[in-house]
Amino acid sequence: xxxxxxxxxxxxxxxxxxxxxxxxxxxxxxxxxxxxxxxxxxxxxxxxxxxxxxxxxxxxxxxxxxxxxxxxxxxxxxxxxxxxxxxxxxxxxxxxxxxxxxxxxxxxxxxxxxxxxxxxxxxxxxxxxxxxxxxxxxxxxxxxxxxxxxxxxxxxxxxxxxxxxxxxxxxxxxxxxxxxxxxxxxxxxxxxxxxxxxxxxxxxxxxxxxxxxxxxxxxxxxx
Amino acid sequence: xxxxxxxxxxxxxxxxxxxxxxxxxxxxxxxxxxxxxxxxxxxxxxxxxxxxxxxxxxxxxxxxxxxxxxxxxxxxxxxxxxxxxxxxxxxxxxxxxxxxxxxxxxxxxxxxxxxxxxxxxxxxxxxxxxxxxxxxxxxxxxxxxxxxxxxxxxxxxxxxxxxxxxxxxxxxxxxxxxxxxxxxxxxxxxxxxxxxxxxxxxxxxxxxxxxxxxxxxxxxxxxxxxxxxxxxxxxxxxxxxxxxxxxxxxxxxxxxxxxxxxxxxxxxxxxxxxxxxxxxxxxxxxxxxxxxxxxxxxxxxxxxxxxxxxxxxxxxxxxxxxxxxxxxxxxxxxxxxxxxxxxxxxxxxxxxxxxxxxxxxxxxxxxxxxxxxxxxxxxxxxxxxxxxxxxxxxxxxxxxxxxxxxxxxxxxxxxxxxxxxxxxxxxxxxxxxxxxxxxxxxxxxxxxxxxxxxxxxxxxxxxxxxxxxxxxxxxxxxxxxxxxxxxxxxxxxxxxxxxxxxxxxxxxxxxxxxxxxxxxxxxxxxxxxxxxxxxxxxxxxxxxxxxxxxxxxxxxxxxxxxxxxxxxxxxxxxxxxxxxxxxxxxxxxxxxxxxxxxxxxxxxxxxxxxxxxxxxxxxxxxxxxxxxxxxxxxxxxxxxxxxxxxxxxxxxxxxxxxxxxxxxxxxxxxxxxxxxxxxxxxxxxxxxxxxxxxxxxxxxxxxxxxxxxxxxxxxxxxxxxxxxxxxxxxxxxx
Numbered sequence: 027x028x029x030x031x032x033x034x035x036x037x038x039x040x041x042x043x044x045x046x047x048x049x050x051x052x053x054x055x056x057x058x059x060x061x062x063x064x065x066x067x068x069x070x071x072x073x074x075x076x077x078x079x080x081x082x083x084x085x086x087x088x089x090x091x092x093x094x095x096x097x098x099x100x101x102x103x104x105x106x107x108x109x110x111x112x113x114x115x116x117x118x119x120x121x122x123x124x125x126x127x128x129x130x131x132x133x134x135x136x137x138x139x140x141x142x143x144x145x146x147x148x149x150x151x152x153x154x155x156x157x158x159x160x161x162x163x164x165x166x167x168x169x170x171x172x173x174x175x176x177x178x179x180x181x182x183x184x185x186x187x188x189x190x191x192x193x194x195x196x197x198x199x200x201x202x203x204x205x206x207x208x209x210x211x212x213x214x215x216x217x218x219x220x221x222x223x224x225x226x227x228x229x230x231x232x233x234x235x236x237x238x239x240x241x242x243x244x245x246x247x248x249x
Numbered sequence: 250x251x252x253x254x255x256x257x258x259x260x261x262x263x264x265x266x267x268x269x270x271x272x273x274x275x276x277x278x279x280x281x282x283x284x285x286x287x288x289x290x291x292x293x294x295x296x297x298x299x300x301x302x303x304x305x306x307x308x309x310x311x312x313x314x315x316x317x318x319x320x321x322x323x324x325x326x327x328x329x330x331x332x333x334x335x336x337x338x339x340x341x342x343x344x345x346x347x348x349x350x351x352x353x354x355x356x357x358x359x360x361x362x363x364x365x366x367x368x369x370x371x372x373x374x375x376x377x378x379x380x381x382x383x384x385x386x387x388x389x390x391x392x393x394x395x396x397x398x399x400x401x402x403x404x405x406x407x408x409x410x411x412x413x414x415x416x417x418x419x420x421x422x423x424x425x426x427x428x429x430x431x432x433x434x435x436x437x438x439x440x441x442x443x444x445x446x447x448x449x450x451x452x453x454x455x456x457x458x459x460x461x462x463x464x465x466x467x468x469x470x471x472x473x474x475x476x477x478x479x480x481x482x483x484x485x486x487x488x489x490x491x492x493x494x495x496x497x498x499x500x501x502x503x504x505x506x507x508x509x510x511x512x513x514x515x516x517x518x519x520x521x522x523x524x525x526x527x528x529x530x531x532x533x534x535x536x537x538x539x540x541x542x543x544x545x546x547x548x549x550x551x552x553x554x555x556x557x558x559x560x561x562x563x564x565x566x567x568x569x570x571x572x573x574x575x576x577x578x579x580x581x582x583x584x585x586x587x588x589x590x591x592x593x594x595x596x597x598x599x600x601x602x603x604x605x606x607x608x609x610x611x612x613x614x615x616x617x618x619x620x621x622x623x624x625x626x627x628x629x630x631x632x633x634x635x636x637x638x639x640x641x642x643x644x645x646x647x648x649x650x651x652x653x654x655x656x657x658x659x660x661x662x663x664x665x666x667x668x669x670x671x672x673x674x675x676x677x678x679x680x681x682x683x684x685x686x687x688x689x690x691x692x693x694x695x696x697x698x699x700x701x702x703x704x705x706x707x708x709x710x711x712x713x714x715x716x717x718x719x720x721x722x723x724x725x726x727x728x729x730x731x732x733x734x735x736x737x738x739x740x741x742x743x744x745x746x747x748x749x750x751x752x753x754x755x756x757x758x759x760x761x762x763x764x765x766x767x768x769x770x771x772x773x774x775x776x777x778x779x780x781x782x783x784x785x786x787x788x789x790x791x792x793x794x795x796x797x798x799x800x801x802x803x804x805x806x807x808x809x810x811x812x813x814x815x816x817x818x819x820x821x822x823x824x825x826x827x828x829x830x831x832x833x834x835x836x837x838x839x840x841x842x843x844x845x846x847x848x849x850x851x852x853x854x855x856x857x858x859x860x861x862x863x864x865x866x867x868x869x870x871x872x873x874x875x876x877x878x879x880x881x882x883x884x885x886x887x888x889x890x891x892x893x894x895x896x897x898x899x900x901x902x903x904x905x906x907x908x909x910x911x912x913x914x915x916x917x918x919x920x921x922x923x924x925x926x927x928x929x930x931x932x933x934x935x936x937x938x939x940x941x942x943x944x945x946x947x948x949x950x951x952x953x954x955x956x957x958x959x960x961x962x963x964x965x966x967x968x969x970x971x972x973x974x975x976x977x978x979x980x981x982x983x
Contacts, residue, residue: 051251051252051256051259052255052256052259053259054256055252055256055257055259055260055263056259056260056262056263056266057263058260058263059259059260059261059262059263059264059265059266059267060263060264060266060267061263061267062263062264062267063263063264063265063266063267063268063271064267064270064271066268066271066273067267067268067270067271067272067273068271068272071271071272071273071276072272075276075280105298105299107299109298109299111298112296156283156286156287157287157291157293158286158287193280195277195280195281195283195284196280196283196284196287197284197287197289198283203276203279207272207276208272209272
């Protein structure tokens with residue numbers, strides 16, 4: 027009758043010994059796991075999430091801005107029907123660049139590769155929203171009189187196009203979520219997520235989002 | 250230090266806790282949600298500039314103006330052109346789905362040559378040289394008349410180029426596909442002495458008597474007639490529809506008079522009988538502007554008294570007499586005929602004449618609300634080609650279809666007689682057949698016989714932009730651009746009561762290695778050489794078109810159409826300068842007789858009749874997927890074609906609604922689904938026209954039954970026209 031009891035006791039003691047001996051390593055492993063995941067999450071993950079792409083031609087916004095009369099709208103114009111033209115098509119560029127106007131290798135590349143071959147330049151658009159987002163430039167620029175800079179930042183003053191960082195999962199630009207992985211922004215143009223739209227709409231008191239219903243709602247922007 | 254299970258778990262828990270303190274899970278959740286809402290395979294229309302191009306639709310002879318919406322170079326929608334005289338913004342379902350034809354997977358993308366039963370890609374130059382070599386051979390053998398050309402129209406620059414090619418080559422065998430145009434044109438020619446098209450000012454009529462014409466089912470120019478019908482009914486006008494089945498038009502008419510199909514002419518003569526007997530005709534027109542009306546009494550004698558006509562047609566004698574009084578008593582009555590959409594059958598000429606006489610008795614000829622003789626377009630005025638001896642001799646040979654010959658001197662085209670001619674002897678009288686905007690292997694009656702005939706032709710060349718049934722049987726395909734990629738003239742709008750020219754404009758650049766048939770014909774002529782080449786002096790089809798349209802070109806390019814604003818119908822050009830109810834030519838035609846549906850009454854107790862719907866293209870081209878998807882359950886169920894029968898017949902045959910049955914006719918049999926309908930006369934079985942394609946794509950092929958494969962050709966005795974209105978049939982439980 028003693029055998030089983032002894033067994034129980036010894037096994038109980040045995041457990042106790044192990045717990046005592048392993049207490050340190052368990053906490054250590056917990057901390058190790060914690061540190062490793064923090065490193066992965068904060069340091070390794072952000073650069074892994076994005077691939078870097080070079081624009082097909084390095085475009086100098088500052089140079090062009092100095093040559094045109096009508097600011098951004100000289101090239102990024104509104105069509106007659108009120109729709110926004112977006113990134114210029116080759117046909118527009120050709121108006122000035124049928125031949126290279128300078129020795130600039132980027133301009134020469136543009137003329138040789140695209141103008142002469144009649145190929146559209148596959149520009150990578152930093153501000154391209156997912157296809158499920160409906161956005162009207164006319165409502166913001168024409169009706170609400172907003173500046174381009176408010177959302178797009180001072181890109182018009184840039185002399186060179188920064189690399190396009192493409193989110194490997196969504197395929198969209200890093201500029202939508204923002205450079206800061208936490209999503210913290212300092213300027214209004216640092217992020218272009220739905221919350222940022224909503225924030226501006228809230229602070230400027232825009233609630234009648236839909237022309238038809240005079241109400242806000244999902245379908246105003248998500249068609 | 251030992252790494253055991255506990256330390257591992259502890260590491261994982263630490264990792265999980267740490268991960269929760271990083272942006273990783275939150276960012277990944279957000280990214281995954283965006284990813285899942287934007288699958289790469291979800292079709293997303295590319296953005297771009299929206300533009301509209303005004304052009305003309307060619308998918309039926311309706312001649313509607315279209316406004317094509319594009320986003321950058323992509324065609325996204327075809328809409329009706331606002332302000333266009335024919336359709337003023339209206340459009341039919343086929344016209345609406347034009348973009349699906351442009352981007353259709355069955356488009357022929359490059360010239361093809363059949364080698365060992367399969368298709369091989371071939372260059373344009375090589376294909377044209379090879380065909381030209383065969384054509385030169387036939388001329389050397391003094392057999393130019395063995396070349397024939399089938400087309401759905403004989404008007405406009407492209408058809409004229411084809412005809413010019415044949416003429417200067419030496420063949421009289423240009424053949425237009427059958428339609429009610431044949432019968433209407435002949436009726437106008439016989440009675441008014443004019444080569445003209447029949448226009449109908451339906452909008453201004455106060456009473457329309459339709460002998461089975463599908464006013465809202467594709468007859469004439471669909472959007473024009475839709476609007477005209479609504480306009481006349483809103484102004485208080487009424488419509489009486491005469492046919493064997495409650496069609497959509499009948500349902501929308503003010504009066505539906507069911508009669509046995511095939512006896513429409515008898516009813517028209519019955520009405521003439523009453524009108525003459527009661528003196529209800531317009532004396533001013535009949536006495537001053539017509540000749541030979543006494544002859545009418547002879548052709549509408551006692552055998553067409555209401556009681557007799559009642560026996561023939563199945564309509565009550567009183568209804569017939571009342572109908573005559575209503576027609577003659579209306580302020581502006583208009584009678585029209587040609588069953589369904591009138592696109593595949595010419596009809597019984599005596600029936601058309603009788604209906605035309607009804608209009609004349611009512612004075613509704615060349616008046617507001619009446620039938621208007623619209624002159625054939627005259628802008629194509631090219632110099633006569635110089636003919637060599639071979640061509641002159643060839644042109645004097647009899648036509649292969651017998652049109653204009655001793656049996657049928659009045660007819661111009663009899664494509665329905667071609668299969669018989671092809672199958673008659675051991676070798677085909679046609680050595681080379683060109684097919685341009687037509688699909689005879691599908692649209693002629695008794696398609697197995699047509700197929701057998703076509704197979705005997707050593708060289709068939711199709712210009713089809715799509716792999717249709719005829720193209721699939723051809724030896725070469727020289728694919729045309731589709732109408733959204735090319736220039737072309739549309740010289741008339743069928744049934745529209747004024748001369749109008751529409752311009753087809755390229756809305757987008759050609760997507761594939763296709764070529765305008767006008768250019769292909771010219772290049773073929775140049776490759777044949779000699780006088781044939783010399784007859785085509787233009788640099789390109791576009792140059793030819795521009796030259797032909799002359800001073801109208803600028804207006805056409807700007808507006809998309811040109812319309813004769815101050816149109817006055819020409820005076821009658823008969824010998825008497827009056828409308829002739831009778832003359833030597835009319836006297837040559839045999840007296841009216843209702844044509845019998847082929848087949849034995851005992852073995853086949855029912856009669857199969859076709860009907861048309863606007864939701865299917867039953868003319869030259871196949872229906873795009875949009876149309877097939879919109880079909881009612883009474884027409885198509887999955888891949889099964891349906892037939893309508895009267896519940897009384899169903900009971901006799903032991904058939905219930907929705908059951909499978911076998912429909913057999915003397916020409917063949919097919920499995921069908923039975924649909925019971927109170928709207929169809931007992932003794933009839935109705936099936937839609939436009940299904941049962943074997944070619945084209947998976948959206949169209951194998952769906953339903955091609956009724957033409959079950960039908961047999963019926964020849965109008967006086968003219969040789971295709972007059973098949975039905976065939977004897979039997980339905981048995983499957």
